[in-house]
Amino acid sequence: MPYRRLTRFVTAPDGTRIAYHTHVGNAPEDEAEPEFATRQAVLLTNGIGTSENFWRYIVADLEQDHRVVHWDYRGHGRSELSTIGDYALRAHVDDLERITEQVMARGDGRPPHQVGFSMGVRVVLELYRRRPALVPAMTLIAGSPSTPDPTAWLLPLPGGQGTLARGLRTLTPLVPRAAPLVHQLLASRLAYPFGRASGLLRARAPRADIVEFLLALRRMDPQAFWMMMRGLVDAPPSWDVLPHVRVPTQLIAAKNDLLVPLREMERMRERIPAAEWVLVEDAGHAGLVEAGTEIAEAVRAFRQARGVGPAHPAQAT
Template sequence: MPYRRLTRFVLAPDGTRVAYHTHVGDAPEAEAESKLAPRPGVLLTNGIGTSENFWRYLVADLEQDHRVVHWDYRGHGRSAVSANDDYALRVHVDDLERITEEMMTRGDGRPPHHVAFSMGVRVVLELYRRRPELVPAMTLIGGGAATPDPSTWLVPVPGGRGTVARTFQLLTPFVPLLAPVVHDFLSSRLAYPFGRMTGLLRARAPRADISEMLKALSHMDPRAFWMMMRGLLESPPSWDVLPQVRVPTQLIAAKNDLMVPLRELERMREGIPHAEWVLVEDAGHAGLVEAGTEIAEAVRAFRQSCGVGPAYPAQAPVSSPHER
């Protein structure tokens, strides 16, 4: 889906240019920022390796009457690779903090509702730990406080995070050798059937969307991806943030997610007992495109019920059909 958007950059202290994109919908580009500034803000934070098309259902819904922004991690999309080769979790939290403040400055001065997917869940939780005043509401989709958590995988890894982190560290010098093989696979016709065969993708996963994501992933700097995974594994989980959460929170879980199993999201639910719970049937880790309309409706209904967003333009309030 082609987006109409304005792309700007924030400059990190190490000199890395980090991109963020404001979705302008039908607004003329010359007038877009002034027209969108008074609208309630929503800031989208990706999963690792995810391309922007994963947000297309949510963007199509919210850009009608919200100011919607998504941003690119270092080495993703329009953002540069990290100038100092640092991809630790705290670095992405730093970048999100700057983008949130920039969004407030160019908007109505109020912090946005943060919507995060997969790895982005940890980034937003850590921003809440650091600057809770910047996170007035959260929607956390398909990600947990320890994602990726080897102890929850279909075949648990002995030694858990420590074992996998050490393995990633040992294999780092071989990334340039492995990258062409991975690139060829992601670019081949085998990638989508492999995802279906292994259960990573459900039958309703749109092939075009998955292919677009795989294409973007195949063009991503391989070291950036690898070092981001290392950074996640080497950072302590964020479970201790959950009891501190005092803002409206929505948890969206996919019943058939093999990458972030349902039990990890259920633990999130136990840690934030006031959170709204949405369970999406027949969806896996690609739920944002497998069940995009359902998730978009749930996010809007949550915003309306919490008093932080409007109903559908010129329509009666829409109730979420999902389990809560």
């Protein structure tokens, strides 16, 4: 889905330029920035490898009366590859911290509502650990404070996280050689049917959105993707952050998610008992496009209920 947006960059201490995009809807581009600066901000943090079209329902709803910003991880979208090969979770938290500060500086000075999807859940939680003042409210969608337990997979991996981490390190030299084959599989007409047959995609997953996602994956540097996965597995889990959450929080879980099982998000619910709980039926890990309208409406309703956003564009001042 083509967006109308303004793209800017922040530069990390290692010199890597990180892109962030402010969605401007139908506003004239030369007038958009001053007009949107006074609006309440919502900052969207993606999952690993996820293309920006996963946000299209939330953007379409909120850009009418909010300042909606999404950003690209290192090696994603318009952000550069890391200049020093740093794709650790800590690096992404650093990048989100700088982008949040820029969003505040170019707006009304107030921190944005932080929305994280999949891997973005951990990034947002770690930002809250580090600087809670930058997270006045958060929505956590289909993500976990840790990587899924390999011993609970359909084919259990003996040794759990330790075995997985060692396996990723061992296979790293093979990534450049395996990348062409993976690209062929992603480009194959069988990719979407396989996703459906395996249960990773539900019947209502729009083929066009999944094709766009697969195209973005093919464009991504395979080494960057692999090192991000390693960074996720190597990082300590964020479960200890949850009992200290003191801001309005919304948890959105997909009932049929195979990558982040429902039980993971139910554990989060137990540790943040004041969080609003939303369970999306007939949706998997691609729930942002499978049940996009439902999730977008839930995010807006949460903002209204917690007094941090308008109920509907027609009622916005």
